[in-house]
Amino acid sequence: MVQVRNEEIKEEINERQEDERIKSAVERLSDDVELIADCSRPYSLPTVCGKHKDLKSISPQTVEDLLNGKYPTIDNNYMILDCRYQYEYDGGHIQGAINTYIKDSIDNLLQLQDKPKILIFHCEFSSQRAPTLLRYLRSQDRLLNSDNYPSLYYPEVYILDGGYKAFYEQTQNLCEPCDYIQMLDPKFSEELSIFQSKKSRGNRSREEKMRKPRVIRF
Template structure:
């Protein structure tokens, strides 16, 4: 399937490289309001397990590491399968989110995009997963708007006190991302 026009309505947001969708759009997707155009969809909850267990979007799967993403999405696609073998419709969609969709969700969404492009380098722009989305406002906003679509109907913040040890454990085991730092440029005034 080639990347092209997206099925879901995309919102403008701070994540310029990602296609963001509203809580209302995800609720419509869950309720089947996109009809037969959507063959299948997956909601990926990128929060830590204690957050997920405290409440999540119905049907969401909890994948919070790059290796989990790789294992889960490519188990259906053997390394020798090509995206053009799948046909062009109906579509398979993946929606990522974390608590606010500001760090973990966007990171894993971008990771899957890079992985898919790498796996399909010979046939790019054909991709296995051309329609990746990020839920605007994350689970916090979705839960506030659609508690009936959450199971269980709860919300555990990442920084909730009683889970502090678990949070530190997840952060210790997470590989650190090396960020390139731009050199600081000092502008000197010249006097004449």
């Protein structure tokens, strides 16, 4: 009985210490907005006041400087995620950007062995598609690391203020090909319908899978 009670006391102490650790991390994130989301260090890139107050926004100029190697401490340890549909991406995108417009692609990012230090999300205007996927990434990241708060696989993520449109208008020479296809371009109305349908089906399939118990291994 004494041994059982001692174990219970140890468990209570551990739980109390964990609660204090989490509380301390939450307070640090609240008090110091310049810390990345795992509280380990400050943000690497200068931010601007964007339309999404819960997200860290960076300007097209900052992305241009990053591509031109003006942040040597980051080197190439970053990934630009273009959340537009494929016909938009194929029509013109930021150099090195990866086309990512469905949540399955975000799930794959979370399982990468060699994870980049920084993620930068954008869509056409960075109004809806990119913020939605960025928030999904953060929610899943928190879920996967729930036993070790505030640890994250991707603690430093940004959204490109103004999206591809703003970047293209400022820096066409860093777009490949050097063009800009709007999502609602009448010439691509059929493609738009196809990709929206594909995205909707993918989200429904994911929701059905998530209702079933599953084990995540890394």
